[in-house]
Amino acid sequence: MSAQSRSAAIVGIHEYPSRDVEGRVTPLQIKAESAARALDDAGLTWRDVDAIYDAGEAGPMSGFMISEYFGLKPNVIDTTNVGGSSYEYHAAHAARDIAAGKAKVALLTYGSTAHSNMARIGVGGRGGAALSPGDNMEIFTGMTLVANYAMVARRHMHQYGTTSEQLAEISTATRYHAMRNPQAVQAMKDLEFLDIRETTIADVVNSRMIADPLHLLECCMISDGGGAVVIAAPDVARNCRKQPVWILGSGEATKYPENGGDITTSAAAQSAPQAFGQAGIRPAEIDIAMIYDSFSITVLTLLEDLGFCPKGEGGRWVEGGRLRFDRKDGPALNTDGGGLSSNHPGMRGIFLLIEAARQLRGESTSQVAGARLAVAHGNGGMLGSRHCAGTIILGRD
Amino acid sequence: MADANRPLPSLNEADTGAFWEATRDKVLRYQKCDDCGTVVFHPRRHCTGCTSGNLSWHTASGKGTLYTFSVVRQSYHPFFRGKVPYAIAWVDLDEGPRLLTNITGVTDPATELTCGQRVTVDWEEHEELNIPLFRPA
Structure with missing residues (x-):
């Protein structure tokens, strides 16, 4: 391994356990409780935090609102919101701010009651006031979130011969991991999943079509939930309770509809080379792939764009279950069960960091023996139109 | 409502x-x-x-190519829930622009549409403006 900058590390994590809070707690309360537990995990306190990163999902003007709610007076305040990839951006920015000497301990939090609110994220259609010029061109079409991603899958099939059976590999691998994670099993029970068990390729392709060619079991759940991540400078990290999980590289990028553009390539094709280049490693060295699984096609596209296989070969590459944690011939995918089968309250990016950290500490319920390197890749917005990509490379000592 | x-x-x-x-x-x-x-x-x-x-x-001539599409089978939108299954598509106009639209003039969009097929504009009339939907050419 080449010489790497190890100037900031994840030192505290917490995933809020409930996926159905039945209206008993608010997103702000989920954030605060998660923050306290993550600080406990690190052996730090509120007073150690001097940098806040917040996507504003629990309320507007969160730069001061969240600081007041937590009771903090941070020196660094970053309210970047790029949808589900916000937390990879927050981690990247925290690492930069810490390396620049602007902060010592950064706190990232997330809270959502999307399930309790009955937010019909995937199939709600788009209506109401037009928000942007782009929206004003598309508002009449009845676009759903699922259809947006389905159009990527359709084009991928047309261009490269990808099949529904190949896409189903993503769903079966994440469910395989979910069944080993008691929190994921409880989540599926609380959200009233039918027939909670390991799934087969046939189960996935025979499930109900939501938006061709995506089936029900290729779509993520809509849960409640949240979590927190604490990132610290090396001198702090060395004295924390758990072993540090170093941020080795980061990359950011955006993509939007372009005349003549290729919908099968995402912004990850731009963010991944930045992150891998900074970390000085290759995708083949990655043990753990925490990749935003809003839908099966998201992961297939991102595996290609991250460089695990050439563009268009993702379908053949994932065949045969190589993404399972107990296989040697591929990275372990979403070992917590992912958004497909464990936790998706709308913006899943923070859980990618949390499970990657668990793996590099040796704490996962689907632990890869000796895992050393992980990638966490968030895709925020919509894969088939406008989105942001955030890639984070993580490594242990 | x-x-x-x-x-x-x-x-x-x-x-x-x-x-x-x-x-x-x-x-x-x-x-x-x-x-x-x-x-x-x-x-x-x-x-x-x-x-x-x-x-x-x-x-633009109104002629173009179907770049990609999906058939929406579930929607909670008060208008579109009554339209399922309906086809949504990105269409590449011959002059270059790519626009999001719906495909009309097919009875079973899941089997009758393919990426790359030719389409032509099919205006849906409204009072203040008209909506550019597309149908197979």
Whole structure:
């Protein structure tokens, strides 16, 4: 391994356990409780935090609102919101701010009651006031979130011969991991999943079509939930309770509809080379792939764009279950069960960091023996139109 | 209860309102830069290819190619829930612009549509403007 900058590390994590809070707690309360537990995990306190990163999902003007709610007076305040990839951006920015000497301990939090609110994220259609010029061109079409991603899958099939059976590999691998994670099993029970068990390729392709060619079991759940991540400078990290999980590289990028553009390539094709280049490693060295699984096609596209296989070969590459944690011939995918089968309250990016950290500490319920390197890749917005990509490379000592 | 009509674009939106104004006459317009030739779509005030920004409106033929599509089978939208299954698509106009639309004129979109097939504009009439849907050519 080449010489790497190890100037900031994840030192505290917490995933809020409930996926159905039945209206008993608010997103702000989920954030605060998660923050306290993550600080406990690190052996730090509120007073150690001097940098806040917040996507504003629990309320507007969160730069001061969240600081007041937590009771903090941070020196660094970053309210970047790029949808589900916000937390990879927050981690990247925290690492930069810490390396620049602007902060010592950064706190990232997330809270959502999307399930309790009955937010019909995937199939709600788009209506109401037009928000942007782009929206004003598309508002009449009845676009759903699922259809947006389905159009990527359709084009991928047309261009490269990808099949529904190949896409189903993503769903079966994440469910395989979910069944080993008691929190994921409880989540599926609380959200009233039918027939909670390991799934087969046939189960996935025979499930109900939501938006061709995506089936029900290729779509993520809509849960409640949240979590927190604490990132610290090396001198702090060395004295924390758990072993540090170093941020080795980061990359950011955006993509939007372009005349003549290729919908099968995402912004990850731009963010991944930045992150891998900074970390000085290759995708083949990655043990753990925490990749935003809003839908099966998201992961297939991102595996290609991250460089695990050439563009268009993702379908053949994932065949045969190589993404399972107990296989040697591929990275372990979403070992917590992912958004497909464990936790998706709308913006899943923070859980990618949390499970990657668990793996590099040796704490996962689907632990890869000796895992050393992980990638966490968030895709925020919509894969088939406008989105942001955030890639984070993580490594242990 | 939201009304069960198709949601319509705003004629007053600063960048795209002029596009929708032209649809009253069933004219499908797009912008092109006089200086660098870049096709700009969605419409806006500045050229994305150069900083001179001399954009002119041009009229598209209404002919194009189906780039990709999906068939929506579940929607909670008060209008579209009554339309399922319906086809949503990205269409590449021959002149360059790519626009999001619905495909009409097919009875089973899941089996009758394929990426790459030719399509032509099929205006859906409304009072203040018209909507450019597309059907197989």
